[in-house]
Amino acid sequence: MLFLNAAQLLLYIGILALLGQGLLFILAGAKRDTNMFYQLFVVVNKPWTYIAALIAPKQIAKRHHAFVAFCIVAILYLAVTVAKIEHCVSVGMVGCK
Template sequence: MATPLPQAYMLLMISALKLITEVALLALVGQWILGLLAGQRKQHNVFYQVLEIIGRPFVQFTRWVTPRVVLDRHLPLVAFLILGFVWLAVTVAKISHCLKVGVSLCQ
């Protein structure tokens, strides 16, 4: 019989997943804004390339889970939407966990 994770580890796991999601969301938003500002020369921009590297695993995962009918140019937007829903779910899970164990333990 497996023992449940202690409350602190559960909070750590939820917070880590929330942090990873937030970093990915910010990387995709930053890449989009920088792409608008840089225009056609965005592929030569170092900061755009860094943001693209950060967001690439999430865009590739989106390609893997979406049907082929979704165009490749739409994948970052779909990845952003999926990550947004994941962020909402993890935030609700964190709030629920904190209410269950006590808000003072979540600070």
């Protein structure tokens, strides 16, 4: 259960950081490269975008890797959530809150 909680937390942080980067991408416009918070999100999301670059086909542009990373992280988050629910049901809700 501890492993599932930790994995879910890491994925949740990744989802929120990718959403924040996407929101600032829209709001900051062309000045996003000088925005300190956008650059912070880029650094935080670097592991996710690197994994997305490895998984994505070469035809996908580099600027879309953050969206691919968001899709991957969202799917992983849902998978971990389902695994957590299945675990809790299998042990009779002992230790699950």
